[in-house]
Each structure stands twice: as structure tokens, then as C-alpha cells.
Amino acid sequence: MTPNANGSPRTIDIVNRSLARRYLSERRFRMCGLAAITASLLFLCVLLFTIGKNGYTAFQQTVIRLDVHFDEEQFSSQDLNALDYQDLIRSSLQRLFPEVEDRSEQRMLRALVSSGAAFQLQESVAQDPSFIGKTIPLWFPASDEVDMVMKGHFKRTAPEEERPINDLQLQWIDRLAAENRIAFRFNKGFFTSGDSREPELAGIWGATTGSFFTLLVTLVLSFPIGVASAVYLEEFAPRNRLTDLIEVNINNLAAVPSIVFGLLGLSVFLNxxxxxxxxxxxxxxVLTLMTFPTIIIAGRAALKSVPPSIREAALGVGASKMQTVVHHVLPLAFPGILTGTIIGMARALGETAPLLMIGMVAFIVDIPRGFTDPSTALPVQIYLWADSPERAFVEKTSAAIMVLLAFMILMNSAAIYLRKRFERRW
Amino acid sequence: MMKKMVWFLAIPLIFAGAPAADAQSARDYISIVGSSTVYPFATVVAEQFGKGTKFKTPKIESTGTGGGMKLFCGGVGVGHPDITNASRRMKKSEFESCQANGVKDIVEVKIGYDGIVFANSKKAKPFQVTRKELFLALAKEVPDPGGAAKTVPNPYKTWKSINSLFPDTKIEVLGPPPTSGTRDAFLELAMEEGAAKFEWLKKLKKEDEKGFKKIAHTIREDGAYVEAGENDVLIVQKLVANPNAFGIFGFSFLDQNSDKVQGAAVDGADPKFDLILSGKYPLSRPLFFYVKKAHVGVIPGIKEYVTEFTSEKAWGRNGYLAEKGLIPMPDDERKKVGQSVKDMAVLTTID
Structure with missing residues (x-):
């Protein structure tokens, strides 16, 4: 820089003078970005924290130990299913609390144990008939009210009429606890059983298999359709009005609200x-219709990122257009396509709205065993539980959300892993 | 790398060959649709039925009463539902649409009653209200406070302006949207009755029922009534957060959340199990389900499901449905309905 002859300030001085201001605005800009990230992380933390706080107790279950006497005479008949197992539970409780004689009190006593206990008993006898003639201590799930009291979701100190468990029942619970007959167990049933209206028996396995079958159909259909369309549009199609129109429509399809696909499914597939x-x-x-535009868009972006030199080299040594694509371009674009597919599938996993229209929002207890069995999906199960009056479903809802989030994280990290593992930089 | 990629392609293709049977040719489970109010009761019965018998557990969709009727009346055949739940009686138009589509024989089963509660947070004071006051608080057009026989846009902003004994808080009521059966029942049981407490409106009801219903059935839209969606759990949560607000929902939700919310006494009767049972509590309505007789014997288990639902251990005074909040019918009424169900008596007309 040369000093200015006519006495006007040198450029460097002008720059120096504004420097402090420019540094400041630079810092402000960075702070804005940082604040944005902090805010979104904070929201995420609040979300995860509330879900975790509400839901972690659902992985445990209160169980009650009863000594069940399998009377030989009762079991003498051949048909094990015809027996009154409820009565076995009843008499076991009666032996523990012989002083309870009033009928309404007996009913309150029975309400401590889940109504599923009889079915559990039936199963265990069917599996192991050697029980017959003996008295065996067995653990049964407690009813949801007992569970909520033990986990502290219902306050013991509240006035009696505001508690679903009355004072007498609390005394019984305390006595059971003193005799080591009440305990927390890992809630295996939550992962292995289908839906139930009794919170202590409800599980997510039915919804998980439903989601699995649904996503399998989605994957099998949307992946080939998506990849084939992407390859054709990117590598073979001429550039003209028609392909432009198709491109606009694919982008539109990707942005259509998912409920619209549900209505389409109702009128086309069902009716x-x-x-x-x-x-x-x-x-x-239905989810295929929703997912394949995403795969096409991701696939085209991946194909575009393969440098033209690869294609030209292949064509140059005499490969046909198809050989170029199949042998060279597609393998190189594959990590990108897979990432797009997985992200599309993760979105499909979290979708409820289109399923509402085709009847997948339903109470289904049996675990679906095929593609045409009635079933729900994980997010639908969350929605149904969130709408149930029983308080114990609050923790189930949060626990199901955790399971869904775990699947999401798994799928998204698979996408990231694949990208990192196979990605090639040019 | 290519080899690994082949695997990713191969996995879906293996599964593509998996069996995909045509399920439409036969259905071995009962398909139930209908009211979200009956849903919590029907699901309990379905579960007991599925576990206690050799039949599969019925599939139950919560579509709302109107939506359920539409599906139910769609026709006869495995593609159509066998049973629809309803929180009100089948309408004449629905019955006719059923007949037109070949659903000729319909068995009506009344299962019990449901109370509608007007509740607020336990943190606030208990509330007593009359149906007339509910009408004044919630209608879009109310009778002129001056006494003339005409309506004016609802001028009441606070509870105190309706009744000087009420607290001086803003009127804020969370309730179901127009698609809900609970709302239909609330309009009929509370608003209509409340409006009929005014002499000139009572006269109008006799002379011009349409005009009367227009006044009684229109809820205000100035923000005092908030449509909270079909989710009653949400309403309970919002009431806890805001002790000045009131909510309208089903009795079973009050029953399960009695530590958080309390029901207001309506016309002097508390929303208690016994008072609803005896008919003293005014806001209660019957619940039904409808069976397609043509499907009985075709779809396995329908008759047994109905038997389970109408057994004493389910809908009886001490049955498991009462535990879930259903108000049982009186003994003789239960016996009567039970008998007609056993005979599978079909509906001939509906009024």
C-alpha cells in the first residue's frame, strides 16, 4: 500500500477501523448458529428425558408369588383346558388371607392379581404336567393398580377415595411385601406379547411383527421400482418436456401428505x-407409494455424483450403455441409493396416518403370522395406548416410543455406516 | 464390494418369494368396527373371548359410530365387518342404507350406559351446575337476558355472569369435536334439556323442532368452547394444567383419573357409579352393538362372542365391564335384552 498523496486516509486505515465491527458481527453470526443448535439439542433432550422418565418403569413389572396347589383330583380329567384356573388362583389367595370372608372383600383381594394369571397358569400346566399333585410357588403379574402403587405413580398418601387401591388393599400389599411375596421383575411380556386391554399384559411384539411385514412389502416393492426409475431417468431418458414433467411429478409425490396415500389405498386396494x-x-x-419417490430422488442424486469420466472410460473401451450402468455406475452410486432407501424406510416405519384409512389402527391381540393377517404397526400401537383410559398405559406408551426410537436410531446409523463404509470421494 | 452389494439386493428378493395367500376367500376372525366410546369395553370382551375360547381374538377398529355404520352397512360378505359398536341407536337413514345394501337382518344389543361428565381439576373447588347453566355457558345463541322471547349472541364471558354463586373465572370448556358420539349425546342430554328450561324455547320445541334444535345444538365458537379432539386423555392432562378449565368426556376416564379430576354435580347429582346406574345423574346414554345375522355361522365365533358380552361376568353388576367404567343396565332390562339376543331377534323397523 502506498500512502496517498492528496492526504486522504490510506485503505489499510479504513480496513483497520472497521475491523472490530467486522469481528463482532462474525462472532454474532457464529453465536446465532450455535444458539440454534443448542436450542434444538435442548428440545431433543427434554423430549428424550420426559419419555425416558415416564417410560423406564414399564420395563419392570410387579409380580406376586402365590403357592398354587394342583389338586390331583381336580386334574384327574383328561382335558386340561376345561379346568377353572381362575379358581386355583382364587383359592391360593384365600389360603394366604384366610381371614377375608366378605364377598366384596374377596373380590378386592382378587383384584390384586392380574386377570391374566389364570391363562398363565393354564399355559404352565400344559407345558409341565408334573406340577399335578404338588403345591408350587409361582410368580404372577400383579394388576396394573398394584403395579402403579408399587412404582409410586399412585400416591399412597392420597385420600382413600382418590386412589384406585383402597386402604385394605394397601395393607394386603404391605403384608405380601413383608413376606417377600411381591417383587419387581424384568417385563419380558412387554417384548413378547401382543396388545391387551390389561396394561400389565400388553406388549409390543404384535405391533413389531406387523411393522416388520409391512416394511418388508414396502422394501420389496419400492426398492426395485425406485432404483429402476432413477437409473432410467438419470442414464437413459432423453431430456425433454416429458421427462421434466415426470420429474416435477415425482418431487410432488414425495411432498404429498401421507393421509392422501391412505385414502388412495382405501379406494384402490380395498374397494x-x-x-x-x-x-x-x-x-x-400404501407405504410403497409414499417411499419410492424418496428413493428415486436419493437414487438420482447418487447417480449424478458419479463422475462422467467413469462412464466415458467404460464406453471408450467398448462397453454397452447397459454394461456401463450395471458394471460401473450403479455399484459406485449404491451407497447413496441405500442411504436414501433406509431413510425412506425409517420414515415409513413412523407413519400412522395412511394406515388409519386402511384399518390398521385396530385392537389386535394375536401376533400376525403372515402378510394378510390383521395387524397394526408400532406407531399405531403408541397412538392406541396413548388414548387408553388406564393410567398404567402412560408408561407403556413411553416405553413403546423408546422401542420405536431405538429402531429409528438403528436404521439411521445403518445408513450412516453404509455411507462411511462404501462411499468414495472423487 | 460388489459381492456385499449383491447381498443387499438378494435379501428382499428372498422374502419376495414368501407366501402371500388370498385371505379374502375366508376369514377366521371376527371383524368389529365402530364407536370409540364402546371400544374400551368391546376390546376387553374380545380379549377375554380370545383367551378363553378356541376362537381367534376379534379385530376391533375404532372408527366412530357413524364411520362404523357406514362400513357395517356396506354389504354382506367376508370383506365387510360383522359387528359395529355404537354410542347411540342406529339412525333410520342408516337402517335404510343397510337394507338397500342387502344387510337385511340386524340384531341390536344394548350393553349398558355411559355417563358423560363435566369435570375440572382436583386443585379447583368442586362445581355444581344445572343443565340450564350449561346451556347458557356453551350455546352460541342464548335467550335475551332481558327476558324477551328472542336470542342474542352469547354474552356470558365468565361463570359469575351466569350465576353469582359461581367463581369469577373465564368460561373455558374443553370438549369433543362434532364428529364424536359423545358430543351428540351431550347436545341431546344437556344442551337440549337446558334450553327447554326456558318457557318460550319449550314452546318452540313443540311447534318448530328444527328451529329449536338450531338454537340448542349450536355450540359457541368464540373461544370459550375448545374442541380438544377425540382424545380424552389429552383433555384430562389439560385440565390438570389449567384448574380454571372444564372438560367434557366419558365416565370411564373420570373413573380412572379420580385422583386428578373431579366431576361436577349436574342438577344436584354427582357423576358416581350408583347415581348413574339409578338414572339420577342426568347425563347418561345407552351403548349398543349391532350384529350382522347373515354372518352368524359363516364367520366362526360370532354367537360365542355375543354370549360372552352378554354374560353376567361381563356386563353384570359386578362384571369386568363395570370395572372398566361401563354402567350396567338394571337386572330386569339385562334379562330382557339377554333373552332377545339369545333368540337373535332381528330389527324390523327403527324409529
Missing amino acids: FFQMPRSAPVVGGL
Whole structure:
């Protein structure tokens, strides 16, 4: 810089003078970005914290130990299913609390143990008939009210009429606790059983298998369709008005609200093709319509990022257009396509709105065993539990959200892993 | 790398070959649709039925009463539901649409009663209200406070302006949207009755029922009534957060959340199990389900499901449905309905 002859300030001085201000605005800009990230992290933390706080107790279950006497005479008949197992539970409780004689008090006593206990008993006898003739201590799930009291979700100190468990029942619970007959166990049933209206028996396995079947159909259909369309549009199609129109429409399709696909599924698959209601195959078809535009868009972006030199080299040594694509371009674009697919599938996993229209929002207890069995999906199960009056479903809802989030994280990290593992930089 | 990629392609293809049977040709489970109010009761019965018998557990969709009727009346055949739940009686138009679509024989089963509660947070004072006051608080147009026989846009902003004994708080009521059966029942049981407490409106009801219903059935839209969606759990949570607000929802939710919310006494009767049972509490309505007789014997288990629902251990005074908040019918009424269900008596007309 040369000093200015006519006495006007040198450029460097002008720059120096404004420097402090420029540094400040630079810092402000960075702070804004940082604040944005902190805020979103904070929201995420609050969300995860409330879900975790509400839900972690659902992985444990209060169980009660009863000494069940399998009377030989009662079991002498051949048909084990015809027996009154409820009565066995009843008499076991009666032996523990012989002083309870009043009928309404007896009913209050029975309310401590889950109504599923009799079915559990039936199963264990069917599995191991050697029980017969003996008295065996067995653990049974407690009813949801007892569970809520033990976990502290119902305050013991509240006035009696505000508690679902009355003072007498509290005394019994305390006595059971003193005799080591009440304990917390890992809630295995939550992961292995289907839906139930008794919170202590409800599980997410039915919804998980439903989601699995649905997503399988989605994957099998949307992946080939998506990849084939992306390859054709990117590598073979001429550039003209028509392909432009198709591109606009694909982008539109990706942005259509998902409930619209549900309505489409209802009128086309259910009403026109007469496919069964509530079946994963229909759910999969509807979610396919939603997912394949995402795969096409991701696939085209991945194909675009393969440098033209690869194609030119292949064509140069005499490969046909198809050989170029299949042998060289597609393998190189694959990590990108897979990432797009997984992200599309993760979105499909979290979708409820389109499933509502085709009857997958339903109470289904049996675990679906095929593509046409009635089933729900994980997010639907969350929605249904969130709407149930029993208080114990609050923790179940949060626990189901945790399971869904775990699947999401798993899928998204698989996408990141694949990208990192196979990605090639040019 | 190519080899690994082949695997990713191969996995879906293996599953693509998995069996996909045509389920439409036969259905071995009962398909139930309908009211979200009956849903919590029907699901309990379905579960007991599924576990206690050799039949599969019925599938129950919560579609709302109107939506359920539409599906139910769609036709006869495995593609259509076998049973629909309803929180009100089948309408004449629905019955006719059923007949038109070939659903000729319909068995009506009344299962019990449900109370509608007007509740607030336990943190606030208990509330006593009459149906007339509810009408004044919630209607869009109310009778002129001056006494003339005409309506004016609802001028009441606070509870105190309706009744000087009420607290001086803003009127804020969370309730169900127009699609809900609970709302239909609330309009009929509370608003209509409340409006009929005014002499000139009572006269109007006799002379011009449509005009009367227009006044009684229109809820105010100035923000005092908030449509909270079909989710009653949400209403309970909002009431806890805001002790000045009131909510309208089903009795079973009050029953399960009695430590958080309290029901207001309506016309002097508390929303208690016994008072609803005896009919003293005014806001209670019957619940139903409807069975497609043509499907009985075709879809396995329908008759047994109905038997389970109408057994003493389910809908009786001390049955498991009462534990979930259903108000049982009186003994003789239960016996009567039970008998007609056993005979599978079909509906011939509906009024």
C-alpha cells in the first residue's frame, strides 16, 4: 500500500477501523448458529428425558408369588383346558388371607392379581404336567393398580377415595411385601406379547411383527421400482418436456401428505381390488407409494455424483450403455441409493396416518403370522395406548416410543455406516 | 464390494418369494368396527373371548359410530365387518342404507350406559351446575337476558355472569369435536334439556323442532368452547394444567383419573357409579352393538362372542365391564335384552 498523496486516509486505515465491527458481527453470526443448535439439542433432550422418565418403569413389572396347589383330583380329567384356573388362583389367595370372608372383600383381594394369571397358569400346566399333585410357588403379574402403587405413580398418601387401591388393599400389599411375596421383575411380556386391554399384559411384539411385514412389502416393492426409475431417468431418458414433467411429478409425490396415500389405498386396494382390511400387504403397498419417490430422488442424486469420466472410460473401451450402468455406475452410486432407501424406510416405519384409512389402527391381540393377517404397526400401537383410559398405559406408551426410537436410531446409523463404509470421494 | 452389494439386493428378493395367500376367500376372525366410546369395553370382551375360547381374538377398529355404520352397512360378505359398536341407536337413514345394501337382518344389543361428565381439576373447588347453566355457558345463541322471547349472541364471558354463586373465572370448556358420539349425546342430554328450561324455547320445541334444535345444538365458537379432539386423555392432562378449565368426556376416564379430576354435580347429582346406574345423574346414554345375522355361522365365533358380552361376568353388576367404567343396565332390562339376543331377534323397523 502506498500512502496517498492528496492526504486522504490510506485503505489499510479504513480496513483497520472497521475491523472490530467486522469481528463482532462474525462472532454474532457464529453465536446465532450455535444458539440454534443448542436450542434444538435442548428440545431433543427434554423430549428424550420426559419419555425416558415416564417410560423406564414399564420395563419392570410387579409380580406376586402365590403357592398354587394342583389338586390331583381336580386334574384327574383328561382335558386340561376345561379346568377353572381362575379358581386355583382364587383359592391360593384365600389360603394366604384366610381371614377375608366378605364377598366384596374377596373380590378386592382378587383384584390384586392380574386377570391374566389364570391363562398363565393354564399355559404352565400344559407345558409341565408334573406340577399335578404338588403345591408350587409361582410368580404372577400383579394388576396394573398394584403395579402403579408399587412404582409410586399412585400416591399412597392420597385420600382413600382418590386412589384406585383402597386402604385394605394397601395393607394386603404391605403384608405380601413383608413376606417377600411381591417383587419387581424384568417385563419380558412387554417384548413378547401382543396388545391387551390389561396394561400389565400388553406388549409390543404384535405391533413389531406387523411393522416388520409391512416394511418388508414396502422394501420389496419400492426398492426395485425406485432404483429402476432413477437409473432410467438419470442414464437413459432423453431430456425433454416429458421427462421434466415426470420429474416435477415425482418431487410432488414425495411432498404429498401421507393421509392422501391412505385414502388412495382405501379406494384402490380395498374397494377396487377387494384386498383384506388391516393387512400388512395393503399397508406395505400404501407405504410403497409414499417411499419410492424418496428413493428415486436419493437414487438420482447418487447417480449424478458419479463422475462422467467413469462412464466415458467404460464406453471408450467398448462397453454397452447397459454394461456401463450395471458394471460401473450403479455399484459406485449404491451407497447413496441405500442411504436414501433406509431413510425412506425409517420414515415409513413412523407413519400412522395412511394406515388409519386402511384399518390398521385396530385392537389386535394375536401376533400376525403372515402378510394378510390383521395387524397394526408400532406407531399405531403408541397412538392406541396413548388414548387408553388406564393410567398404567402412560408408561407403556413411553416405553413403546423408546422401542420405536431405538429402531429409528438403528436404521439411521445403518445408513450412516453404509455411507462411511462404501462411499468414495472423487 | 460388489459381492456385499449383491447381498443387499438378494435379501428382499428372498422374502419376495414368501407366501402371500388370498385371505379374502375366508376369514377366521371376527371383524368389529365402530364407536370409540364402546371400544374400551368391546376390546376387553374380545380379549377375554380370545383367551378363553378356541376362537381367534376379534379385530376391533375404532372408527366412530357413524364411520362404523357406514362400513357395517356396506354389504354382506367376508370383506365387510360383522359387528359395529355404537354410542347411540342406529339412525333410520342408516337402517335404510343397510337394507338397500342387502344387510337385511340386524340384531341390536344394548350393553349398558355411559355417563358423560363435566369435570375440572382436583386443585379447583368442586362445581355444581344445572343443565340450564350449561346451556347458557356453551350455546352460541342464548335467550335475551332481558327476558324477551328472542336470542342474542352469547354474552356470558365468565361463570359469575351466569350465576353469582359461581367463581369469577373465564368460561373455558374443553370438549369433543362434532364428529364424536359423545358430543351428540351431550347436545341431546344437556344442551337440549337446558334450553327447554326456558318457557318460550319449550314452546318452540313443540311447534318448530328444527328451529329449536338450531338454537340448542349450536355450540359457541368464540373461544370459550375448545374442541380438544377425540382424545380424552389429552383433555384430562389439560385440565390438570389449567384448574380454571372444564372438560367434557366419558365416565370411564373420570373413573380412572379420580385422583386428578373431579366431576361436577349436574342438577344436584354427582357423576358416581350408583347415581348413574339409578338414572339420577342426568347425563347418561345407552351403548349398543349391532350384529350382522347373515354372518352368524359363516364367520366362526360370532354367537360365542355375543354370549360372552352378554354374560353376567361381563356386563353384570359386578362384571369386568363395570370395572372398566361401563354402567350396567338394571337386572330386569339385562334379562330382557339377554333373552332377545339369545333368540337373535332381528330389527324390523327403527324409529
